Amino acid sequence: MAAVKDLKTAETAAAPARDAADAAALAERHLVQPWPVAGEAGAEARMLIGEGDGIYITGADGKRLIDGPAGMWCVNVGHRRAELAQVMYDQAMALSYNTPWYTMNAPSAELARRIAGHAGGDLSHVFFTTGGSSAVETALRFMQFYNNVRGRPDKKLILSRGGAYHGSTYLSASLNGRPRDRDWMDGADALVVKLSSPDPFRRPQGMGLEAFADMLVEEFRATVERIGADRIGAFVGEPVQASGGVIVPPDTYLTRIREICRANDILYVSDEVVTAFGRLGHVFASGEVFGLDPDMITFAKGVTSGYFPLGGVVVSGRLLETLRRSNHPEAMFAHGLTYTSHPVGCAVALKNLDLLEDGVLAHARAMAPYFQARLKTLEELPLVGEVRGLGLMACVDCVADRDSKNPLQLDKDVGKRIDAHCQDLGLLVRPLINMCVMSPPLTITKDQIDDMVAILREGISRTMDDLRSEGVWRG
Known part of the structure; x- marks a missing residue:
């Protein structure tokens, strides 16, 4: 009986997570996330992403979000590119290592x-x-x-x-x-x-x-x-x-x-x-x-x-x-x-370079001025000290006041607050204390840039309302 019990335990341990709740429970029990704080190390579940397509990702709840940071500055040609997946498969079948x-x-x-x-x-x-x-x-x-x-x-x-x-x-x-x-x-x-x-x-x-x-x-x-x-x-x-x-x-x-x-x-x-x-x-x-x-x-x-x-x-x-x-x-x-x-990595990089050279680089250069100009309009909001950037990377820098240009020292989670509101509205941003960084896939279009900026504007506006109601910031 003991052997049967051990086998069932092993099967349970090896079973994949069936849904978001299972994945969260497994993460809290077994997964050490990068950059954890000591009080949560090895006992933390983060937002579960299920799918990606183009400039979008989909959470476990089915909500589709613009991938504002392009993963971690990296998903440059966008999610779900069949060409890259096929090359990965072909190279692994030819020589995996x-x-x-x-x-x-x-x-x-x-x-x-x-x-x-x-x-x-x-x-x-x-x-x-x-x-x-x-x-x-x-x-x-x-x-x-x-x-x-x-x-x-x-x-x-x-x-x-x-x-x-x-x-x-x-x-x-x-x-x-x-x-x-x-x-x-x-x-x-x-x-x-x-x-x-x-x-x-x-x-x-x-x-x-x-x-x-x-x-x-x-x-x-x-x-x-x-x-x-x-x-x-x-x-x-x-x-x-x-x-x-x-x-x-x-x-x-x-x-x-x-x-x-x-x-x-x-x-x-x-x-x-x-x-x-x-x-x-x-x-x-x-x-x-x-x-x-x-x-x-x-x-x-x-x-x-x-x-x-x-x-x-x-x-x-x-x-x-x-x-x-x-x-x-x-x-x-x-x-x-x-x-x-690594042969698979290098084969994927070669195809990725093909995609960049065959139009993605030119598209990124064409979109960059519009991207920077639309984001610059967020400086109309009193919480925003500066919007700066180059190409398809930019930062919204929030300040307590524009005269001193100091970060919002009374609340170091301003970026996270903005991100939370933006996620509700359909956008994932990269929060960095008092800043929000945007570096979307290079395939983004003008209409999608408009959507991204509109959501970010509303997210910042809601954050300003929160800070005022809490007495943290007067604006």
Whole structure:
């Protein structure tokens, strides 16, 4: 009898969740969600998504929502693309996996060629990873290896900035510049130097944009001089600080930072995990949008439109040639991942790139001005301090008052409040404390943009009413 009882228990444990209630119960008993608070860790159920189609997702209750964040900045060509699903199946049936330690597959070689073709300059080689965090980690480990081989073991410090987000692995997370990311987490602090966020909205009062850019560049230059270029290995920067609130830097700032890096032999790593593969209308934004020629570009997210985990680093051929000519041909870059150059992921990325090149990129460029202009109208609402963005990514920044431009400190859940109202109305947004981030699938149309903005306007208006009735905000 005991054996029968054990078998039934095992069958019950293996049974799939039958509905939303079952899934919630199983999650609360067994699933550890990402970024939990201690009081809910391992005992939390979140909104259950059942289906996706185009720019829409459907919750377990059958309610259809516009996918405002495109998953996590990543579902660039939209949900339920049969072409990507078919490629995934076909490649898995042909070759589901090969070890990258001593074999290779054809999709990864072809994808590396095509990505290098879009990267510009001498960015000619690609190392594939499993996502954005591992891509940034790879770039940093390559910098360390590069300087070790060149006999510069002390040239390892990394310059990052306030407001930055670069990942969740130990070294990549150490670069993050958002306070809540590091409040309770350790990091490699001795390796990282933080600079100011290039946030024009919260620049010193009375300072013009050009003077603000000058201030940031001078801070960078002074930091290099104070620490010593012989100790600084890399600068890592997002062209647009995405999770920091879609921070678009002032003109000329990035190219001037690049010149300082070049003059001091500091590797410039452009973190395009969010901005690559169409978010700003191009496969890569570094050169096309910002006029940069970095030493490395990290990417992930949109490379497969979220259909398969994949990321990577595009590396300057000059750096690799330097290694090949070194006096240490035996030195090994002892870094790799089980799923590096995964054949299914690379095959999906190739088809995704086809879709981008065959019209999605052009459509994104055409929609971007309308998207930004319609969202900008939300600045009419007194809770909104600024709407900012570029391409098909934008942020609604809510403030307690417009004079001080301070976030709404009396209620740190303003973004969540707006999101809750928007979900009732048919829109999912990305809440970030006092901000709401929008980065929909690149296939969005003008009519759908109108729907999205109308819902967001009503969600913010309802939130203002809530805050007034609670006495939290006067408006």
